[in-house]
Amino acid sequence: MASIRALLAQLVFKEFSVEDVADVSAHFRRFKISGESLRENRSAPGDKVQIMIGDIGPRTFTPFAADANAGTFDILAYVHGDAPAAAWARTTQAGTRFRAFGPRGSLALNSLAGPVVMFGDETSFGAAKSLFDLRGGADGLSFVFESTDTDEAKAVLTELGMSEAAVVRREPGRTHLSELESQLRAALELRGDASLVLTGHAQMIQAVRARLKARPVKHRGQKVKAYWADGKKGLD
Numbered sequence: 001m002a003s004i005r006a007l008l009a010q011l012v013f014k015e016f017s018v019e020d021v022a023d024v025s026a027h028f029r030r031f032k033i034s035g036e037s038l039r040e041n042r043s044a045p046g047d048k049v050q051i052m053i054g055d056i057g058p059r060t061f062t063p064f065a066a067d068a069n070a071g072t073f074d075i076l077a078y079v080h081g082d083a084p085a086a087a088w089a090r091t092t093q094a095g096t097r098f099r100a101f102g103p104r105g106s107l108a109l110n111s112l113a114g115p116v117v118m119f120g121d122e123t124s125f126g127a128a129k130s131l132f133d134l135r136g137g138a139d140g141l142s143f144v145f146e147s148t149d150t151d152e153a154k155a156v157l158t159e160l161g162m163s164e165a166a167v168v169r170r171e172p173g174r175t176h177l178s179e180l181e182s183q184l185r186a187a188l189e190l191r192g193d194a195s196l197v198l199t200g201h202a203q204m205i206q207a208v209r210a211r212l213k214a215r216p217v218k219h220r221g222q223k224v225k226a227y228w229a230d231g232k233k234g235l236d
Contacts, residue, residue, distance in 0.1 A: 013052060013099040019072065021094050027149070028125075028156050029077045029089050033063075035100075038071040045130035046107035046225075049075070051088070052099045059085035060227070062126035063103050064133060073103070076129070076160075078122040107199070107225040114220065115140045115191035119184060119208060121170075121200035122147055123227040129160050131197075138164050142187035142194075146170045146180060146204065174207060181211045188217050195220045202229035 016035040024030050033049075043049075043066040050058035063073035077089035109116075109131045118128055118141070128143055135141055143165035147153035150167045157165045166187075168179045188194055196212075196219045198205045205226055 013101050016051075016098055016100050018092055018094050018096040018098075021092065024076070024159055025152050025156050027079050027122075027152060029079055031075050031077065031089075031092070032072055033075060033100075034070070034072045036071055038066070038073060038103075039068055041103060042066065042068045043073050043103040044105070044108070044110055045134040046105075046109035046127055047103040047130075048106035049073075049100050049102040049104075052101075053084045053088045056084040058101060059088070060106075062106070062130060064126055064130040066103075076126045076156075078125070080122075107197070107223060109197070109223075110134060112195045112197070112223070115142075115194035116197060117142045117144070117184065117187045117191055117194045117219070118197040119144050119180070119199065119205075120227075121145055121204070122153065123201075124199040125156065125160065127199055127225075128162060128165070132160070132162055138162065140191070142166075142191055144168070144180065144183045144187060146176060146200070174204070177204075177207055177211065180204075180208060184208065184212070185217050188219050193218065193220050196222045198222060198224045200227055202226035 014035060014037045016033050018031055019034045020032040022030045043063040047063055048060050049063050050060050053059050061075040063075055066073040079086050079089045107127060143162060145165060145167050147167050148170050150169045153167045166183050168176050170176060205224060
């Protein structure tokens with residue numbers, strides 16, 4: 001705990017405010033965030049911003065729709081359970097002021113050339129949107145997500161402009177892993193020499209990588225970023 005506090009003391013947190021809040025669905029809220037520092041500290045696709053939540057500490061989100069001239073970006077919060085980040089997202093309204101660190105580098109999506117296949121879950125939608133916007137649409141991109149509620153996930157992705165994304169229902173015991181593998185293999189074969197981006201739950205990333213390693217499928221390389229894991233808090 002002492003080392004975490006020492007690290008936080010070294011970070012330069014700046015003031016931000018919530019300009020607007022939109023309920024995208026029952027479990028997703030979209031926030032437009034503003035801050036003077038955003039006019040100079042520009043957000044790149046795949047960056048992270050760490051929002052201080054009370055005395056709990058920082059929780060991480062992926063900015064998208066960044067506008068340096070206006071000093072704004074958007075974040076999409078997956079509101080589920082009673083974790084501090086979910087409670088913050090559930091109760092925060094327009095006009096709320098808060099401190100945050102970033103945006104800063106996390107997943108360098110703008111370094112990828114050529115086709116991209118991206119895997120993730122509900123926590124990955126913001127990063128996927130930042131990649132989608134970077135490329136100006138779905139051309140050359142394939143997205144495969146796992147979700148507890150596929151209908152809601154598809155509705156949210158459609159709202160974000162990514163209606164072509166594949167969504168596989170998350171099942172107990174990870175029995176849906178074979179379907180995820182099948183979808184990813186199909187996407188990689190369709191895209192040819194594509195880069196593979198693996199995000200979301202750390203254990204699912206490991207499971208997917210193991211499947212693809214056991215029966216290799218051609219791809220250019222991998223970028224990996226776990227946004228959460230069992231027993232971990234604040235993982236980005």
